Amino acid sequence: MKSAAIFDAMNEVKKMLQSIELLKKENTTRPRSLTYSKFSEEFIKMSQDGEYEKIYQSAMKNADYDFVLKDDSFFQLSCDTISGSDDTIYIRYAYYPNPRYYCSYEQFLKTHGLSYEECDDSFLIYYEQEIAEARLKSAVTPIRYxxxxxxxxxxxxPISHLHIGHEEDMRIALSKIMIPQKFVSFVIRAFYYKKWKNAMQANDLYKEICRNAKHKCSLVPKDFFHNEKMFLYLE
Known part of the structure; x- marks a missing residue:
């Protein structure tokens, strides 16, 4: 897969998330980039052997995300190529769920009989205090491709694989090279079922992007996959 195609796919991901009202913000603190080096040294080091909450907090502190969702979970999308070429050698997509229980700012206002339209960000300091005191979830399931x-x-x-959970050695082989839209739709279906259900029933834009994504995922070259066919894998 060419890196240019992945770069263009980020616009499709943004459309997907906006269409189901799940997008909170896109990272605008730096130019849009694909290279894995866009993430901070602190995050890269911590992600290799750190505790999940510390990894999450590091990413949020250093803006090591591409898209943040309304529940403060986030996506990272990156790839690296051979120097002087557009041939991809490393692709990485990641979903990091928020490790704490708390509602959105709009929901926080609603529980106090208020609306964002009437008070804007006036109560953010109280909302941030609620976040700081929010309890940790008993379990979280980050996903990485x-x-x-x-x-x-x-x-x-396997050359193409999924990691589910925080265990580095758990890999599920894939027979195809996943594109960002496919990864994001997989996460939404798994973790945001109501959003997925509503979108598949009544959101033509979302359905079109999801269905087109399947046909855009190219096969892993045979030389890198024939050995995997004797084991369990995903097509």
Whole structure:
């Protein structure tokens, strides 16, 4: 897959999230970029062996996200290419769920008989205090997709795979190279079922992007996948 296609796909992801009213904000603190080095050194180091909440807090503090959702979960989308070429050697998409229980600012106002239209951001200081005191969830399930040419080892480390949860060694092989829209729709269906259900019933734009995404996912080259067919994998 070409990096240019992934870059263009970020616009489709934004449309998807906006169409189901799930997008809180896009990262505008830096130019839109794909390279993994756009994320802070602190986050990269911590993500390798840190506790989940600390990883999450590091990312939020350093704006190590591409799209933040209304529940303060976020997506990261990145890829790297061979120097001087557009041939992708590493793709990484990640979903990091918010590890704490708290409602949106709009819902916070509503519980106090207020609306955003009448008070704007006047009560943000109280809302931020509620967030700081919010209890941790008993479990969270981050999701990560990787296509990694350098780490491919036949029968041991699939070139295209999903990580589910915070366990680095848990990999599910994929026979296709996932595009951002496919990854995001997978997460929405798994974690935001009501949004998914409503969109698939009445949101033509969302349905069109999801259905087109399936046909845009190219097959993993045979040389990198024939060994995987003897094991469980996703098509």
């Amino acid at each position: 990787e296509y990694d040419l350098h780490k491919y080892v036949p029968e041991i480390h």
